[in-house]
Amino acid sequence: MPVNAVSLHADIKANLGEQVLNDVLRNVWPQDCQSCNKPLGTEPPSLCVDVDELTNVTMATLHHTACQASSWNDGPILRVSNNLSWRSHLINWPIESGDDGPVIWPTLLVNPHLEGVQLRQDTFGAWKVATLDHAHEAGLRVAGPDFVIDRPLPARAGHTPAAHLNGTTVTVQLSPFEQWGGTFYHQEQTARVRELGGVMFGYTTAVNPPDIATYEDFVQPVVQRQIAFGFVSLAR
Structure with a gap:
């Protein structure tokens, strides 16, 4: 089943809005941590969002809270998820x-x-699952x-x-x-x-x-x- 509870930084909800956030949560599945690649288990994972303005690719991904605290990251150093399951x-x-x-x-x-979903921003600045x-x-x-x-x-x-x-x-x-x-x-x-x-x-x-x-x-x-x-x- 999709993730039903996450550790969430306030910036993510503020930037996405509640409706899009709920859509994100319906499209990510708690399989493996995108930091350590080990099973996420039953504890609520942290949701992280990385905004890559250079490639115009934004990903919301799941991590162990001990591996990565929830954050909205639009800085120069981005997390790269190479462990996504299918x-x-x-x-x-x-x-x-x-x-x-x-x-x-x-x-x-x-x-x-499973553990990540791509997001896009329209010309008015609104986000959606892509x-x-x-x-x-x-x-x-x-x-x-x-x-x-x-x-x-x-x-x-x-x-x-x-x-x-x-x-x-x-x-x-x-x-x-x-x-x-x-x-x-x-x-x-x-x-x-x-x-x-x-x-x-x-x-x-x-x-x-x-x-x-x-x-x-x-x-x-x-x-x-x-x-x-x-x-x-x-x-x-």
Whole structure:
């Protein structure tokens, strides 16, 4: 489950506001400390925010309170989180297809970084969680009119997203620096991926994929537009 209590410096709440702070807490998951890389355990972690004005990347991350006190850091020396964990889960997503009823789309759902979430500031100075902004830039879309089920993700910066199937293991490479995978339970799923010529890919920080136990667990964040999707073609 997402973090439900943190050690919090007053500057973080003052800068983000209560609504955005709550959104941040719904998108970070207490796995490993981003200072020592050891499990965070059951004690409330400290929430730290680093604002890198040079790269325009701001990250909120979780740490042991003994490793790092909560702070809003926009100074010249920034914490670098190289220990972010990711988790995935493979789902059979039945999508309605006219009179023929639901069609199964094998879907690789990924949370790319459990213990941290990227933030962005708009032109008016307001902050927001930027997970879906990053996904949108990669061509992924939340469920709605803009989401075309079988339209492959476009090339970006000279790289075409591609899926690789090795036995029952599927790997999606979204960019040269972003790659995730998972293992199917049944050969029928891999056969379906080959039939479709690719796999549906879901990207979110609002869900820890292994926590999905029922179809309803998956549908709820889809309906709430908390997961961005795109079809990734098998590499040729």
